[in-house]
Amino acid sequence: MTEHNGTRIAALTLHDVISETQRSASHGDGFYSITVTEFEAILSRLKRLGYRTASSREFIAWQQGKQDLPKRTVVLTFDDGYKNHLERVAPLLVRYRFGGTFFVTLDLIGRPGYVTWEDLKKMVFLGMEIGSHGVSHRPLSQLSRDEMEREIVESKKVLEEKLGVPITAIAAPGGFWNRPIAEAVEKAGYEAAWVSTIGTNGPQTHPLALRRIVVRRPFSIERVVSMVEGWQPAFWWAVGQQQLIWLLKKMLGVYWYEQLKRRIVPNA
Numbered sequence: 001m002t003e004h005n006g007t008r009i010a011a012l013t014l015h016d017v018i019s020e021t022q023r024s025a026s027h028g029d030g031f032y033s034i035t036v037t038e039f040e041a042i043l044s045r046l047k048r049l050g051y052r053t054a055s056s057r058e059f060i061a062w063q064q065g066k067q068d069l070p071k072r073t074v075v076l077t078f079d080d081g082y083k084n085h086l087e088r089v090a091p092l093l094v095r096y097r098f099g100g101t102f103f104v105t106l107d108l109i110g111r112p113g114y115v116t117w118e119d120l121k122k123m124v125f126l127g128m129e130i131g132s133h134g135v136s137h138r139p140l141s142q143l144s145r146d147e148m149e150r151e152i153v154e155s156k157k158v159l160e161e162k163l164g165v166p167i168t169a170i171a172a173p174g175g176f177w178n179r180p181i182a183e184a185v186e187k188a189g190y191e192a193a194w195v196s197t198i199g200t201n202g203p204q205t206h207p208l209a210l211r212r213i214v215v216r217r218p219f220s221i222e223r224v225v226s227m228v229e230g231w232q233p234a235f236w237w238a239v240g241q242q243q244l245i246w247l248l249k250k251m252l253g254v255y256w257y258e259q260l261k262r263r264i265v266p267n268a
């Protein structure tokens with residue numbers, strides 16, 4: 001067994017990484033897009049602080065005591081499978097000698113603005129980890145049990161067949177998560193599920209409810225780095241924001257919440 005020494009590991013969630021001038025052309029959610037300059041600022045700051053990255057698989061191996069990770073380790077996750085993840089994100093990660101875990105939605109593969117199967121194969125070749133983000137990107141909590149299970153099982157199976165690598169991690173579309181979903185995920189053979197609860201992860205954190213810190217607007221490099229470093233006040237701010245979002249989702253329902261976001265964020 002390795003010693004965990006009270007280490008807690010942060011995971012960041014990123015979405016579309018757009019160019020300075022580009023407005024997200026995809027189903028792109030303006031709340032969650034950051035520019036490539038902002039993204040590189042995160043990487044260069046983490047590098048200077050001495051961080052290394054771990055994939056979801058390495059993180060689980062660490063939790064299980066099979067692998068050591070230095071105190072300054074961060075998990076970089078990317079949701080939705082945007083085309084930019086191959087074009088901008090993966091090359092930057094390689095340049096910084098970092099790695100990432102990319103959660104892709106089956107139905108979006110090959111659509112305009114999203115990665116193709118060839119793109120995904122290139123990402124695997126570059127050493128990136130691919131995970132499931134469901135089949136249709138519908139919130140799993142809103143589906144019938146059969147449909148929910150199908151999204152979880154089918155996405156893993158098809159990704160594994162097409163890419164020839166084991167798919168051991170899943171991220172819940174929209175962050176919607178509950179016990180039946182976790183049970184179905186476990187039954188399907190996943191080792192890790194990454195959710196939208198803000199926080200860091202220790203050796204005891206449930207591997208099917210791993211916390212992540214979403215990088216979103218208003219963007220602040222200081223806030224992102226503070227949270228990776230585990231600085232509490234930055235979490236209080238983020239949890240407050242998160243609670244507001246969940247409250248709005250609950251009040252308005254998912255559909256109207258999405259409509260609201262589109263009104264608040266131009267071109268989203």
Ligand SMILES: [Zn+2]
Pocket residue numbers: 079080133137172173174
């Ligand atoms: Zn998503």
